[in-house]
Amino acid sequence: MDQKAKEHHxxxxxxxxxxxxxxxxxxxxxxxxxxxxxxxxxxxxxxxxVAEAAYAxxxxxRFLDFARAQRYYAMCPTQxxxxxxxxxxxxxxxxxxxxxxxxxxxxxxxxxxxxxxILEFHMDQVAYATYADLYLMALQRFVNIEWSSYCQKMLHMxxxxxxxxxRFDYQAWLYWWHGEFRASMEKWEIYxxxxxxxxxxxxxxxxxxxxxxxxxxxxxxxxxxxxxxxxSCQVKLPKGGxxxxxxxxxxxxxxxxxxxx
Numbered sequence: 001m002d003q004k005a006k007e008h009h010x011x012x013x014x015x016x017x018x019x020x021x022x023x024x025x026x027x028x029x030x031x032x033x034x035x036x037x038x039x040x041x042x043x044x045x046x047x048x049x050v051a052e053a054a055y056a057x058x059x060x061x062r063f064l065d066f067a068r069a070q071r072y073y074a075m076c077p078t079q080x081x082x083x084x085x086x087x088x089x090x091x092x093x094x095x096x097x098x099x100x101x102x103x104x105x106x107x108x109x110x111x112x113x114x115x116x117x118i119l120e121f122h123m124d125q126v127a128y129a130t131y132a133d134l135y136l137m138a139l140q141r142f143v144n145i146e147w148s149s150y151c152q153k154m155l156h157m158x159x160x161x162x163x164x165x166x167r168f169d170y171q172a173w174l175y176w177w178h179g180e181f182r183a184s185m186e187k188w189e190i191y192x193x194x195x196x197x198x199x200x201x202x203x204x205x206x207x208x209x210x211x212x213x214x215x216x217x218x219x220x221x222x223x224x225x226x227x228x229x230x231x232s233c234q235v236k237l238p239k240g241g242x243x244x245x246x247x248x249x250x251x252x253x254x255x256x257x258x259x260x261x
Contacts, residue, residue, distance in 0.1 A: 020068070021061040021191040030184035031055075037176060038169045039161075046157050053150040058188055060146045061195070067135055068197055072207060074131035076122040083122045090119040097214040113216035121207070125200050135197055147192075 031051040033039065039047070072095070076087040097114055161173055198206060 018194040019191065020065045020194050021058065021188060022065055024058070024188045024191060026058070027184075030181075030187065034176060034180075037173055038165075039173065040164055043157075043161060043164060046153070046160055050150075050153045050157050053146070053153045054185065054188075056146045057142075057150045060142045061188070061191065064135070064139060064142060064195055067138065068195065071128075071131070071197055071203060075124065075128050075203065075207070077124050077127040080122060080124075086120045087122045090121055093118065094210050094214055114214055115216055119215065123204065123207075128200055128203065132197055139195065 031054060033044065033047055072091045073088055076084050078084050080087075093114055158177070161170060161177075165173060197203075
């Protein structure tokens with residue numbers, strides 16, 4: 001890989017990093033009914049059920065986001081003891097590195113990159129596949145339970161509102177529902193698309209991108225040399241053995257559960 005290709009690789013890596021539910025700022029007012037709306041008591045209760053279901057979805061998304069954030073650590077088996085400790089320390093150093101750049105002072109020198117001497121990764125495809133399987137199982141449970149419950153309660157709320165409110169009150173509620181409430185829910189719903197985990201090939205590529213960006217002299221090495229320098233070993237899945245799902249994104253399809261906004 002030549003220098004230009006490596007620079008392109010680093011840019012692509014940065015571009016691929018998407019924000020997750022961790023970026024969502026909770027605002028309790030987003031889930032409350034405005035006082036000017038006139039709703040019968042049973043619809044107030046239904047709205048509370050919708051809000052509670054939304055809270056449950058957000059909590060589950062945060063849990064899954066935490067689990068997803070462990071993906072680089074999951075490339076090494078925890079049973080490896082000291083080897084896992086070294087891998088974890090290396091990953092932590094890599095992720096905590098920040099470029100020392102001040103936009104108010106463009107002349108400030110870039111921060112020092114990490115030395116290859118303090119990094120050592122242990123990459124095990126079987127360990128990562130086990131982690132990926134567990135994550136995808138948890139994700140599927142989330143889709144089947146929390147997300148499905150939220151969608152059903154949203155649909156039920158719309159149906160009951162159309163049946164139990166007079167025309168004037170219903171139109172006021174519907175205007176608020178589409179103009180404010182749905183917009184508030186979309187503040188966190190947008191992160192549903194960013195819950196996938198990379199395949200083995202993609203996670204290795206991501207790690208390589210991090211190394212190119214944050215480790216000194218890494219851009220002067222080709223991929224093979226870099227792997228030999230920093231990685232103690234790489235274990236592949238046995239031929240004919242279990243493999244990662246070919247397309248993890250397929251598990252994240254929410255179309256069948258989508259509700260009419």
